[in-house]
Amino acid sequence: MAEGTIKKVMQNGFGFIDTASGKDLFFHSSNLEGLTFEELQEGQRVSYTEGSGPKGPCAENVRPI
Secondary structure (H helix, E strand, C coil), X not given: CXXXXXXXXXXXXXXXXXXXXXXXXXXXXXXXXXXXXXXXXXXXXXXXXXXXXXXXXXXXXXXXX
């Protein structure tokens, strides 16, 4: 699993993770494991698996570190 930092949390159930490679990955609240969307904070470290969504790369299996 890769690691990154929550960059932005949007009110409508999605956000972005800043990855080690410098690119941002989209994530949806349905891909969270071990925490709820309301518990997420910008700057929080997470692990994730990179997947592919309908609009391109996305983060799946997002878990707090």
